[in-house]
Amino acid sequence: MKVLILNGPNLNLLGKREPGVYGTQTLADIEALVRSRGSALNVEIDFRQSNSEGELIDWIHGAAGVFGAILLNAGAYTHTSVALRDAIAGVGVPTIELHLSNVHAREEFRHRSLIAPVCRGQICGFGAFSYILALEAAVNVNVGLERA
Numbered sequence: 001m002k003v004l005i006l007n008g009p010n011l012n013l014l015g016k017r018e019p020g021v022y023g024t025q026t027l028a029d030i031e032a033l034v035r036s037r038g039s040a041l042n043v044e045i046d047f048r049q050s051n052s053e054g055e056l057i058d059w060i061h062g063a064a065g066v067f068g069a070i071l072l073n074a075g076a077y078t079h080t081s082v083a084l085r086d087a088i089a090g091v092g093v094p095t096i097e098l099h100l101s102n103v104h105a106r107e108e109f110r111h112r113s114l115i116a117p118v119c120r121g122q123i124c125g126f127g128a129f130s131y132i133l134a135l136e137a138a139v140n141v142n143v144g145l146e147r148a
Helices: 027-040 053-063 075-079 082-091 129-140
Strands: 002-007 044-049 069-073 095-099 121-124
Touching: 002 027, 002 053, 002 129, 027 044, 027 129, 053 069, 053 082, 069 082, 069 129, 095 129, 121 129
Parallel strands: 002 044, 002 069, 069 095, 095 121
Antiparallel strands: none
16 A cells, blocks of 8 residues: 655745744654554555645646555645646545644634645644544545555
8 A cells, every 4th residue: 555645835844934833843753753654554655745836746646546545735735726636636546635733723814725625535733643644544444545
């Protein structure tokens, strides 16, 4: 079983950027946590980060037929990117949207997700554990891991 985990803009700054909102763990810390849980679940993890919308879209396009699920923390692109939404809808790979913070308890512009309607579900507000919950959801609700 293979899962692609994509991280969008500014997530490379975790641990330094607004620790009161995003916590003190770095993206490398979160990756290690996810890889450990993935190993226990017998899931192969491919963990990536980009500040470029186009690169995220290319990775989503490349996921078809290779990965059983995508876990996506699109960062600010969640609220702005029709292109990411269309890529998710176009490839047909079950995708779970995730966020470290509770986007619904923050600024109003963060309340609307353009990608949520084409995702299998959304997990937010649990810090780094949001990644584990998303991985568990991908495995336990059988979103398509048997395909890859």
